[in-house]
Structure formats: C-alpha cells, structure tokens
C-alpha cells in the first residue's frame with residue numbers, strides 16, 4: 001500500500017498526530033498497559049513521516065505485515081493456490097500478501113476515462129471514475145468507494161498506524177485510506193493499480209455509477 005507521506009503528500013507531524021486517535025486503534029490496544037507502547041509507536045510513525053523515512057524503512061524491512069484479516073470471512077474465499085492460479089504473481093503479492101506496487105508504475109494512475117474500477121481478484125465493483133483524482137503520489141487515488149465496496153482494518157505494520165482497505169467481497173488488499181483527500185469527503189483512498197481492473201463506460205451508457213458521499 002501506498003505510503004502515507006510521499007513527496008508533496010507528506011503530512012505535517014501535527015496533522016499525523018491528530019489523525020492517530022484512540023478510535024483508530026485496535027480494541028486490544030486501548031488498555032493502559034499499552035498506552036506507552038502505543039505512544040511510542042505513534043511517535044515513531046510521526047518521526048518517520050516527518051523525516052520521510054517511512055518509505056526507507058519499508059524498503060529495507062522486507063516482507064509484509066498484513067493486518068489481522070486472516071480469520072475474517074468473506075463471500076469469496078479461495079486457497080492461496082487457487083488465488084495464485086487466478087492472479088499474476090504481482091497481483092497475488094498485492095492482493096493476498098499486502099505488497100505495495102512501485103509508485104508511478106500503474107497505467108491506471110493516469111486513467112481518466114469514465115468507467116468503473118473493479119477488484120482484480122473477484123470482479124467486485126469498487127470505485128467510480130467520478131471519484132478519481134490525481135493525488136500526485138503515483139498511485140490511483142479516489143475520494144470515495146462505491147457503496148458496500150470495501151472494508152477497512154487498522155494496519156500497524158512498518159511502525160505506522162494506517163487504515164488498510166480491502167475488497168468487501170474477497171478480502172483482497174487494495175491499499176490504504178488517509179484523511180488528506182479532497183472534498184467532498186476529505187479522504188484519499190490510495191490504491192494499488194495491480195489490485196484494480198478498469199472498464200470504460202460504453203459511449204451510450206451515460207454516466208458511471210455515482211460515488212458514495214455525494
């Protein structure tokens with residue numbers, strides 16, 4: 001998943017701190033015993049963000065630390081072998097192993113046609129082109145998903161607390177959502193293009209599906 005601070009999208013430390021509220025933490029982390037640990041994590045996250053170190057940390061850390069969605073149940077579930085057979089190796093790493101594609105590597109980052117973005121794993125409609133915007137981060141970005149399209153989990157990997165976004169139907173990892181997006185929602189769904197499949201609207205089909213939150 002696309003990283004929180006990336007070049008011009010770097011969030012000011014104060015803003016990052018404000019975003020790290022107790023409500024964002026897993027229930028198991030709210031106890032007093034964890035406050036010191038949580039505070040330390042938040043401080044590390046902010047420092048890494050402020051110093052632009054997060055991508056470096058991620059690069060050298062290797063591997064992935066997926067949010068705890070392994071026990072979740074989704075309408076579509078397959079074995080790893082079945083997913084590997086259905087996806088390209090790069091798609092598998094993103095969708096099923098929470099990998100992050102290289103910034104500016106996805107053609108969908110520049111996709112400007114009207115249409116719908118579907119889950120590359122199961123075909124679930126996720127985003128309308130009406131909610132797409134150029135975030136400058138190098139990843140396809142949207143200010144809202146379609147209704148009932150995605151789910152979220154708290155992601156504490158890479159010494160940061162972020163909100164992970166996954167397909168509501170197959171659980172495939174899509175990216176993360178941040179609170180520095182444009183109006184009307186103020187959200188930035190920062191998605192891996194490898195996790196998406198775009199279908200342009202037919203010329204006679206009119207407008208694409210409306211985006212949520214409008």
Ligand SMILES: [Zn+2]
Pocket residue numbers: 119120121122123124167168169170171172
């Ligand atoms: Zn899916």
